[in-house]
Amino acid sequence: MRDPISFLRQEYDDLVRQELDWKLRILGGPSTPWCLVDGKRVLMFCSNNYLGLSNHPKLKEAAKYAIDTHGAGSGSVRPIAGTMDLHMELEQRLARFKGAEASLVFQTGFAANAGLIPQLAGKGDVIVSDELNHGSIIDGVRLSLAERRVYKHADPEDLTRVLDEVDKASPQFRRILIITDGVFSMDGDVAPLDKIASLGAEHGAMVYVDDAHGEGVLGEGGRGIVSHFRLPRDKVQVEMGTFSKAFGVVGGHVSGSRDLVNFAYNKSRTWTLSGSHPPAVVAACIAAVDVLEHEPQHVKKLWDNTSYFKKAMTDLGFDIGKSTTPITPVMVGESGKAKRLSARLYETGVLALPIVYPMVAQGKARIRTIMNAALTKEDLDFAIGAFETAGKELGIIQGQA
Numbered sequence: 001m002r003d004p005i006s007f008l009r010q011e012y013d014d015l016v017r018q019e020l021d022w023k024l025r026i027l028g029g030p031s032t033p034w035c036l037v038d039g040k041r042v043l044m045f046c047s048n049n050y051l052g053l054s055n056h057p058k059l060k061e062a063a064k065y066a067i068d069t070h071g072a073g074s075g076s077v078r079p080i081a082g083t084m085d086l087h088m089e090l091e092q093r094l095a096r097f098k099g100a101e102a103s104l105v106f107q108t109g110f111a112a113n114a115g116l117i118p119q120l121a122g123k124g125d126v127i128v129s130d131e132l133n134h135g136s137i138i139d140g141v142r143l144s145l146a147e148r149r150v151y152k153h154a155d156p157e158d159l160t161r162v163l164d165e166v167d168k169a170s171p172q173f174r175r176i177l178i179i180t181d182g183v184f185s186m187d188g189d190v191a192p193l194d195k196i197a198s199l200g201a202e203h204g205a206m207v208y209v210d211d212a213h214g215e216g217v218l219g220e221g222g223r224g225i226v227s228h229f230r231l232p233r234d235k236v237q238v239e240m241g242t243f244s245k246a247f248g249v250v251g252g253h254v255s256g257s258r259d260l261v262n263f264a265y266n267k268s269r270t271w272t273l274s275g276s277h278p279p280a281v282v283a284a285c286i287a288a289v290d291v292l293e294h295e296p297q298h299v300k301k302l303w304d305n306t307s308y309f310k311k312a313m314t315d316l317g318f319d320i321g322k323s324t325t326p327i328t329p330v331m332v333g334e335s336g337k338a339k340r341l342s343a344r345l346y347e348t349g350v351l352a353l354p355i356v357y358p359m360v361a362q363g364k365a366r367i368r369t370i371m372n373a374a375l376t377k378e379d380l381d382f383a384i385g386a387f388e389t390a391g392k393e394l395g396i397i398q399g400q401a
């Protein structure tokens, strides 16, 4: 007799045995530099809330006010009866901020990738993707009927090789879609988008960048990777992002031409078939754009903190990989050691989580730290001291613990 449910427990137990299950840490309050995690007061060193906006008074006020004026929910999916004036205002504000013709807001970044990618390339097309692209891109590509080609991570030469092969195979292929993360979240390196955009133009391909970790961080006033490389807007046809990281709220978005947005909102199934953001979320996102436009100090502080931390960690002898962004991996190597380092840091009052196989290759385990603009110099010194003590204890850096 078939047992329909025993796999649930078996597979979970397997994950626990291999120590691959997620152990949830519970925040007992807002995500602030010092916060309560599992009842202990610790320094937050791994949140995506880069600019501390999730707790910014303007965002909180905007969210509260929108509940009074527009209610708790939107009532529907966007195309039926779930588009409020606030949704339209957010899209206009975002397009202006990005210097794009138009923007479209999705419920999450994942929903944007999963809903739009399969529509941009289908049967008879080819998608060319960086080997380290985010899981939401991978799933978006899987939902597409297009063929998939993968190029070596952030390697324009290998991308050229793949595009040449694709060209040789044409006119078999109708359209080519190149997709890359902007900032790669495991290593903190930046995609060579200038070169990718030139190759896209050379081969008649559409270029799609997922700038989830670049916006609010890179470019003029945090406008993102397209601004960082000063690329003409028509060279990168789809600039995708999320409100869940530096913007401090939640929600995905794409920016580009009016044609792109008209196409996207009519075709993306995650957009047409799933409820729209509640007013409080939309209002907080508008306030976040406003803060980025009017309070440049947050992005500046983020970078000042990043330079200070990277220098101190390098001086102590830590290997911090090849990051050029506020994501700083502290390379450890062996998974068990990375977990022990994270546990020691938590004991001393710093929350920084280990990234281990299979999230990264065997032997490349690390602690992934993410800088935050709201941290003070004293906070940074505290964290650096905790890393120094634990790093010496575990023999990751030289010296007496």
Ligand SMILES: Cc1ncc(COP(=O)(O)O)c(C=O)c1O
Pocket (backbone or CB within 6 Å): 108, 109, 110, 111, 134, 136, 181, 185, 210, 212, 213, 242, 243, 244, 250, 251, 252
């Ligand atoms: C590169 C990248 N793309 C997309 C997403 C998904 O964004 P969201 O949290 O808005 O669903 C993430 C979040 O982890 C990400 O890192």
